[in-house]
Amino acid sequence: MSALSLYALFTGRKPPSVKYKYYRKYFIIYAASMSSFAVHTVFICFFYVINIPILSVINVFSVSVWALALRENYYGRHSNAIFLACAEISIHAVLATAYLGWSSGFQFYLWPAACLATINPRLGVRLSSAIGFGCIVLFILLKTVVDDGLYNFDFRKYADFFYVFNGIIAGISLIFGICSIRVINERQEEKLTDLATKDELTNLFNRRYINSYLSEYEPDADLENRPYCIVLGDLDYFKKVNDTLGHYAGDDVLIDVSRYLKQRFRSSDVVCRWGGEEFLFLLKDTSLRQAHDLVEKICRDIPDNIHVCSSQRIRITMSFGIAASTGVSQHEQLIKVADENLYQAKKQGRNCVVSSEITG
Numbered sequence: 001m002s003a004l005s006l007y008a009l010f011t012g013r014k015p016p017s018v019k020y021k022y023y024r025k026y027f028i029i030y031a032a033s034m035s036s037f038a039v040h041t042v043f044i045c046f047f048y049v050i051n052i053p054i055l056s057v058i059n060v061f062s063v064s065v066w067a068l069a070l071r072e073n074y075y076g077r078h079s080n081a082i083f084l085a086c087a088e089i090s091i092h093a094v095l096a097t098a099y100l101g102w103s104s105g106f107q108f109y110l111w112p113a114a115c116l117a118t119i120n121p122r123l124g125v126r127l128s129s130a131i132g133f134g135c136i137v138l139f140i141l142l143k144t145v146v147d148d149g150l151y152n153f154d155f156r157k158y159a160d161f162f163y164v165f166n167g168i169i170a171g172i173s174l175i176f177g178i179c180s181i182r183v184i185n186e187r188q189e190e191k192l193t194d195l196a197t198k199d200e201l202t203n204l205f206n207r208r209y210i211n212s213y214l215s216e217y218e219p220d221a222d223l224e225n226r227p228y229c230i231v232l233g234d235l236d237y238f239k240k241v242n243d244t245l246g247h248y249a250g251d252d253v254l255i256d257v258s259r260y261l262k263q264r265f266r267s268s269d270v271v272c273r274w275g276g277e278e279f280l281f282l283l284k285d286t287s288l289r290q291a292h293d294l295v296e297k298i299c300r301d302i303p304d305n306i307h308v309c310s311s312q313r314i315r316i317t318m319s320f321g322i323a324a325s326t327g328v329s330q331h332e333q334l335i336k337v338a339d340e341n342l343y344q345a346k347k348q349g350r351n352c353v354v355s356s357e358i359t360g
């Protein structure tokens, strides 16, 4: 292990062997292992000083296991590290309680150990829950079999402190562990939702999202008699941008246009990439007149706000088609009308807005 790796191992900096997406997991295991490593090192000295050398030896074992867990975590083998942590916590809890008695409070660590065993993805659900239950059985056995402990003469005066200290630390570890799992799960869920509902290039909502959104929004809006408009916008002669400047420059234009369009609508409106160089907007609580005026202004402003980095003069413009609901229309029908209006706008020479209302 190089000096740099050792530095990373003892400072918690992300080692090259750990992927960015696992850094949070790495750091949580790192922090837990490092603090346990430190606590058990103190225990080695403490039990040596109060003349219980057997417990010093047990803590040497604990320190070694935590060092191993740190190493496994460092090399990205997080499940191995969790497995080692779980084994150390339960073995230490059993030995220390058996030796010092229930009043030492070391048995409380069996609860976080049970949780760790249950969440370890390396173990199957059956095995991990069996280990979890095993920890609970051990907890009960320790109370019934070795309540007083095999040796607690010199330790008795520290027992109260250790009972409270171990109870608090075991409780904190449990809550910290569960919170960490919750945060990791929530992040993963957010990521999955993003993957399913957002367009990768522009980060706007995708077609799947807007379709399901509209099927929920439409009946409510119709029921409450709230007007709304659907707008389809399409970049003009976009093929020329790709052909002249290349596909990557075309992508950059799509990103710039998306960003610009998003900031021009209200946060309550829904902006989505309908496909290719086409965008769909849902303008809530908006009449056809209001939508037309707003979109016409955006249409006028686009060429001055979207710039293509090139020596060749390429002007970016868009055409728009708008359809307004009147309370009885289906959104598929509205989209169809907006599309027909967009087609008309293209036919009229592009860089313009065409709108129409649907009735009954």
Ligand SMILES: Nc1nc2c(ncn2[C@@H]2O[C@H](COP(=O)(O)OP(=O)(O)OP(=O)(O)O)[C@@H](O)[C@H]2O)c(=O)[nH]1
Residues within 6 Å of the ligand: 201, 234, 235, 236, 237, 238, 239, 240, 242, 246, 247, 248, 249, 250, 251, 254, 275, 276, 277, 346, 350
């Ligand atoms: N760079 C890039 N280009 C895309 C993407 N999606 C679609 N396109 C391009 O958009 C262009 C669309 O071309 P056309 O359908 O002929 O439309 P147009 O050139 O904009 O002409 P009009 O719509 O009639 O004004 C094609 O060249 C596609 O390759 C994308 O994600 N990135």
